[in-house]
Amino acid sequence: MSIALVSIFAIGYLLIAFERKINVSKSALALLTGIACWITVFHSGRLEHGLGHDLLSVELSGIAEVLFFLMGAMTIVELIDAHDGFEVITNAITTRDKRKLTWIIGITTFFLSAVLDNLTTTIVMLSLVKKLSDNKEDRFLLAGLIIIAANAGGAWTPIGDVTTTMLWINGYITSWTTVSHLFLPSLVCMLIPLLFIAMRMKGQVILPAKTNDVPGTTSFERKLIFWAGIFAIVSVPFFHLITGLPPFMAILFGLGVLWVITELVHKVKNDEERKNYSVAGALQRIDTPTLLFFLGILLAVAALEGADQLHLLGNFFIQHGYSDNTVSLLAGVSSAVIDNVPLVAAIKGMYHYPQDHSFWLFIAYTAGTGGSMLLIGSAAGVAAMGVERMDFFAYARRLGWLAALGYIGGACVYLLLAQLH
Numbered sequence: 001m002s003i004a005l006v007s008i009f010a011i012g013y014l015l016i017a018f019e020r021k022i023n024v025s026k027s028a029l030a031l032l033t034g035i036a037c038w039i040t041v042f043h044s045g046r047l048e049h050g051l052g053h054d055l056l057s058v059e060l061s062g063i064a065e066v067l068f069f070l071m072g073a074m075t076i077v078e079l080i081d082a083h084d085g086f087e088v089i090t091n092a093i094t095t096r097d098k099r100k101l102t103w104i105i106g107i108t109t110f111f112l113s114a115v116l117d118n119l120t121t122t123i124v125m126l127s128l129v130k131k132l133s134d135n136k137e138d139r140f141l142l143a144g145l146i147i148i149a150a151n152a153g154g155a156w157t158p159i160g161d162v163t164t165t166m167l168w169i170n171g172y173i174t175s176w177t178t179v180s181h182l183f184l185p186s187l188v189c190m191l192i193p194l195l196f197i198a199m200r201m202k203g204q205v206i207l208p209a210k211t212n213d214v215p216g217t218t219s220f221e222r223k224l225i226f227w228a229g230i231f232a233i234v235s236v237p238f239f240h241l242i243t244g245l246p247p248f249m250a251i252l253f254g255l256g257v258l259w260v261i262t263e264l265v266h267k268v269k270n271d272e273e274r275k276n277y278s279v280a281g282a283l284q285r286i287d288t289p290t291l292l293f294f295l296g297i298l299l300a301v302a303a304l305e306g307a308d309q310l311h312l313l314g315n316f317f318i319q320h321g322y323s324d325n326t327v328s329l330l331a332g333v334s335s336a337v338i339d340n341v342p343l344v345a346a347i348k349g350m351y352h353y354p355q356d357h358s359f360w361l362f363i364a365y366t367a368g369t370g371g372s373m374l375l376i377g378s379a380a381g382v383a384a385m386g387v388e389r390m391d392f393f394a395y396a397r398r399l400g401w402l403a404a405l406g407y408i409g410g411a412c413v414y415l416l417l418a419q420l421h
Contacts, residue, residue: 005040005307009033009300013342027289030296037303044307059302065169065248066298067291070162072251074291076229076258077120078282083217085226090128098138098201105129105142106149106194110187113153114160115234119379121150126388133205143388144399145197148372148406150380152190155368156182158247159236162294162379163344163367169247170348172360175237181361184417189369189410193402216276221265225258232258255279297342305349317350324351324359325415332366332407336377340367358418365414372403 012033019026038056080086089108095101105125113121125146133139154161158168158175167173217225232254239250259279266274275281317327327347335343344367353359371377375385375395384390 002307005037005044005304008036008040009304012036012300025289027293027296030293030300032296034296034299034303037300041303041307055306056302059299059306062170063295063298063302065246066166067295068248069165069169069251070294071286071291072248072255073117073159073233074120074286075279075282076232076251076255077116078285079258079262079277079279080226080229081124082277082282082285083222083225085222085229086124086127087222088226089124090131093128093132096204098203098205099198101132101205102142102145102198102201103194106145106190106197109146109149110153110190113150114157115230116160117379118150118154118161119383121153122146122380122383125150126384135206138201138205139388140390140394141197141200141399143384143390144395144402145194147375147378147380147384148193148399148403149190151369151372151378152186152406152410155189155365156186159233161364161368163340164364165247166341166344167348167360167364171355172348173364174356175241177356178361178364181417181421182365182414185365185410185414186369187410188413189365189406192406192409193399196402196405224265225262228258228261294341298345301342301345301349304346325362328359328362328366329411331363332370332411333373335367335370336373340371340378343367362411362414362418365410366407369407369410373400373407 012029015022015024015029016026016033019029041055089112093101093104093108095104105128109121109125112124116124126143129139129142129146133142151161155164156179158164158173158178164173164178168175168178233251235254236247236250239245239253240247243250262277262279266277269277322330331343331347344363347363347367351359371381373396375381375390375392381395385392
């Protein structure tokens, strides 16, 4: 069974990695891989009757928590976007000095990603850059900065990056420990590239021609939904701490509150107008294929874990003298090529350290920030390829080394702080 299971996972993984070459959705490939892995586990003959179903039920409960959390967060963000709520941020930026603008964009992206997620933050900030600059070179550099800052910002909070969220929801890390241990490393990871990029920026930005689009919401509605949505997301750790309920319950509670607010705000509109600003409309627009991708990948990794394959791999690293820090650093570098979701999911099954162990915190940093070294290494980079039509090789040649420098700098800060704690 072991050879067949690992082979199915490896083949599925390779197909996902070459999604663009074979023109098949990675979500479909992930689902097929996950289910094929469980078929292998069920028919291996190594599990007694009924144990396979029990094992799947246990694994599925943990996966469901991650998926419900992501669905709630994505819906809230979609509601904010539908109300043009992110204009609260874009309208607040008035400077035309390129160097000052670079600092503002980098720092704003860093902190916004910690509250939202790196994919959403990247899309929002790229939209902002389009409104602020018409210069192709400036936009390339700023887009690269946004990718690096979004990934760094998402790594230091439990709600800023999918991998950190996975570790948090499954009890590997806690909120305050994550923030206190990863804020400075993540900040350094962002600041090093920011300094280099800011030095290249000179002069004043040239604003693109304005459009005459009429906003569909009022200023009050935009601000209300923006701040209510941000509060719903930010309050998740506090809700979890006070009630003891899982994080997905907190995000769904926040979604419920926001649902009531939007219903009351738009109660005078007709059904067609209300649909665009309702939770029902937002649920139709969220990235459902991405949720199914996570489901497939997590099912596949759960099958490997249930069959003890990940435990065996962890023992291999230990027996061959790979230190925890080496494994963490390699995981970060690997995430530039391999999707960090299955990477972290696999590592979870390989090691069994207690909550808030230095290993888990370092993995949260490396897996969250290492993907910045290549465009395909993170959701933020893939989004930039689509929105800004960024060239893979141009990014690798001109900005990849900066991302690597920031990654190494942040890792050094983390290791130094770990010695002091």
